[in-house]
Amino acid sequence: MLEQLEGSQAIARTVAACRPEVISAYPISPQTHIVEALSDLVRTGELAPCEYLMVESEFAAMSACIGASAAGARAYTATASQGLLYMAEALYNASGLGLPIVMTLANRAIGAPINIWNDHSDAMSQRDSGWIQLYAETNQEAADLHVQAFRLAEQLSLPVMVCMDGFILTHAFERVDLPEQEAVDAFLPAFEPRQVLDPAEPVTIGAMVGPEAFTEVRYLMHAKQLQALDAIPPIASGFEAEFGRASGGLVREYRLEDAETVVVALGSVLGTIEDVVDGLRDEGVKIGVLGIKCFRPWPLEEVRTALGSARRVVVIEKAFAVGAGGIVGQNVRLALDGLGVRVDDVVAGLGGRPITKRSLRRLFGDVLEDRLEPGALHFLDLDKGVVERELERMRTHARPGPHAENIVRELGIVAARPH
Amino acid sequence: MAEQRIKGYQTGTYVVGNRLLDPEERSVQARMDRSNTLTSGHRACRGCGEALGARYALDAAMRATGGRLIAANATGCLEVFSTPFPESSWQLPWIHSLFGNAPAVASGMAAAMKVKGRDDVRVIGQAGDGGTVDIGFACLSGMFERNDDVLFVCYDNQGYMNTGVQRSGATPPAARTANTKPVGSEPGNVFGQGKNVPLIAMAHGIPYVATATVAEPRDLEAKVERAMGMRGARYIHAFVPCPLGWGSASEDTIRLARLAKETGLFPVFEAEHGEITEVSRIRRRRPVTEYLELQKRFAHLFSPTENRPVLDRIQADADRNIARFGLLGGAGEE
Numbered sequence: 234m235l236e237q238l239e240g241s242q243a244i245a246r247t248v249a250a251c252r253p254e255v256i257s258a259y260p261i262s263p264q265t266h267i268v269e270a271l272s273d274l275v276r277t278g279e280l281a282p283c284e285y286l287m288v289e290s291e292f293a294a295m296s297a298c299i300g301a302s303a304a305g306a307r308a309y310t311a312t313a314s315q316g317l318l319y320m321a322e323a324l325y326n327a328s329g330l331g332l333p334i335v336m337t338l339a340n341r342a343i344g345a346p347i348n349i350w351n352d353h354s355d356a357m358s359q360r361d362s363g364w365i366q367l368y369a370e371t372n373q374e375a376a377d378l379h380v381q382a383f384r385l386a387e388q389l390s391l392p393v394m395v396c397m398d399g400f401i402l403t404h405a406f407e408r409v410d411l412p413e414q415e416a417v418d419a420f421l422p423a424f425e426p427r428q429v430l431d432p433a434e435p436v437t438i439g440a441m442v443g444p445e446a447f448t449e450v451r452y453l454m455h456a457k458q459l460q461a462l463d464a465i466p467p468i469a470s471g472f473e474a475e476f477g478r479a480s481g482g483l484v485r486e487y488r489l490e491d492a493e494t495v496v497v498a499l500g501s502v503l504g505t506i507e508d509v510v511d512g513l514r515d516e517g518v519k520i521g522v523l524g525i526k527c528f529r530p531w532p533l534e535e536v537r538t539a540l541g542s543a544r545r546v547v548v549i550e551k552a553f554a555v556g557a558g559g560i561v562g563q564n565v566r567l568a569l570d571g572l573g574v575r576v577d578d579v580v581a582g583l584g585g586r587p588i589t590k591r592s593l594r595r596l597f598g599d600v601l602e603d604r605l606e607p608g609a610l611h612f613l614d615l616d617k618g619v620v621e622r623e624l625e626r627m628r629t630h631a632r633p634g635p636h637a638e639n640i641v642r643e644l645g646i647v648a649a650r651p652h
Numbered sequence: 653m654a655e656q657r658i659k660g661y662q663t664g665t666y667v668v669g670n671r672l673l674d675p676e677e678r679s680v681q682a683r684m685d686r687s688n689t690l691t692s693g694h695r696a697c698r699g700c701g702e703a704l705g706a707r708y709a710l711d712a713a714m715r716a717t718g719g720r721l722i723a724a725n726a727t728g729c730l731e732v733f734s735t736p737f738p739e740s741s742w743q744l745p746w747i748h749s750l751f752g753n754a755p756a757v758a759s760g761m762a763a764a765m766k767v768k769g770r771d772d773v774r775v776i777g778q779a780g781d782g783g784t785v786d787i788g789f790a791c792l793s794g795m796f797e798r799n800d801d802v803l804f805v806c807y808d809n810q811g812y813m814n815t816g817v818q819r820s821g822a823t824p825p826a827a828r829t830a831n832t833k834p835v836g837s838e839p840g841n842v843f844g845q846g847k848n849v850p851l852i853a854m855a856h857g858i859p860y861v862a863t864a865t866v867a868e869p870r871d872l873e874a875k876v877e878r879a880m881g882m883r884g885a886r887y888i889h890a891f892v893p894c895p896l897g898w899g900s901a902s903e904d905t906i907r908l909a910r911l912a913k914e915t916g917l918f919p920v921f922e923a924e925h926g927e928i929t930e931v932s933r934i935r936r937r938r939p940v941t942e943y944l945e946l947q948k949r950f951a952h953l954f955s956p957t958e959n960r961p962v963l964d965r966i967q968a969d970a971d972r973n974i975a976r977f978g979l980l981g982g983a984g985e986e
Contacts, residue, residue: 289794300760
């Protein structure tokens, strides 16, 4: 049913349609509206049977999901940013135990300095945690991905993280066709756990494994996650057949035919990028977009096929590996190994900085005119003057003080400003 | 306080035995149909108090629930010695997740049972003192505060024994551990304010809190049975000596557990909804030195010279417990 509503409300109602049996969550912006709405639905009985645990931390939230899932209940939580880091130990445990928990991650920056706005530092920090990571471009897709996520998680017995940009999506009001209960029920069978804590059939879960078998267990985790590359396309096409719209999948190609330059990105920024690319196409520029919908497991073959005939690739990512460079970019380079395609990494939108069409157009101009320094990590809209003055202060002052406060003092503002 | 209810047939000054009892009144451990929840073959040290405590507690819980019991276990000795896969000593459904999250995992299990209409299946969480009073403390307090339907049992051996005997929040003052060695001006663990988790549990107002020792298995069993007769968050803090960590003889485990109670160092009591309802009185009061000198972790208090000021402080702690909990005046006290 088409409705004009906030992204978080769309997610909450879609998750409710997936009939989670245990929800366990701890509040953190910008995830709060999702779990508040779910709490309402449990309290009013609209979502029943369901137990909602108001736990004392994200660590407990994930831990209660682990217990619930191991006891055979469909379990759900949502978090963001510091909350994801606080549950990091439990994330690895959930994936190691093969528990099909589904989590919404309302992507937000990680401090210090503390920042509540959007980027992908949180999700990227846990990219190797053994969770499947799906990235939503719109609220419609975010809602749809949750239905697919439960199906995928339970089919493979692996946890799935649905990443949606904090505030940009979670707090945006737009039109969403909410998945109908009957259709969700038809698409998502009841949860049949692979093993369960049941007095009728006692099992020991979470035993110690030594060097004699640990490598094989970890290999199987890898093999099992790679199975998602085979499982996701039919789930996405099955969803399209059931619900009449395309959502999810591994990658999404946009105007890639004959494209010499391809922009790679994840999440909500894809819409802005596509707008800019449309403009450049109108001017005759052979440019296209590859949206990564599934980042873990990494769809290496699909990326290689989609980008293999491009001359250059520019990866726009909302996170980076400090001291190393791009994260998505490194994965793209791995996929393009031996093809001689140039890949530039551009970090953009950190801590909620808007990624504007004007900035992207300037960036793509630099790419097309070959003005980007090869091999360097590029930062969209970086205020070079500010960082150079701060670097100078470090050189000349014995006690230069904290960078964050110095820079904000210099800028004379306390909130994000448009670029 | 009213005269104490005797929970077992007393065959001597100390022993709570079974042989003269009607079979129906025997302890769970003395029954042919006990569930052997933690069965033989595990790798606990000789004289391990935790293995005993877990066996008593879980067999009693299994009996009380008709075998409808599932368990969450924190990382620690109990987890390591019981599950070196492919071997497992557990004869009940059992999950180990992490060191610090056993109470939260148990909460999730209880929620799952409730939502599935299987609340005949009961949930027990268990951890050592590290997993309870330190790293698992936030999850434990959260579970108490929500009054989740979980019995949590702490097997307190007063230190991080699994990692090589380091100090925990439950390590007593002056005790030698791997990181509180008897060197410097204040040998052994510091005299802090302590962290009395049974009292903290009571402060949550939860339905049931009890302490027990492995010296009195009938008492521990009775408390577990009582706890399983209630709903909501329940907590049992079981005192379990550790020969390895304490430097005590393995045959002294029960003696030490009894002395901990009889000196007043470990008060044994029950509480409901934040109020103490029963105190297990001291039968034969002993000086703390009798308890301390059996353990190498306190050897520096006795040689090369006796450290009287520290011994006096420990005795004062015991005396304070005796006064605070009213531990004297029990039947048969000498």
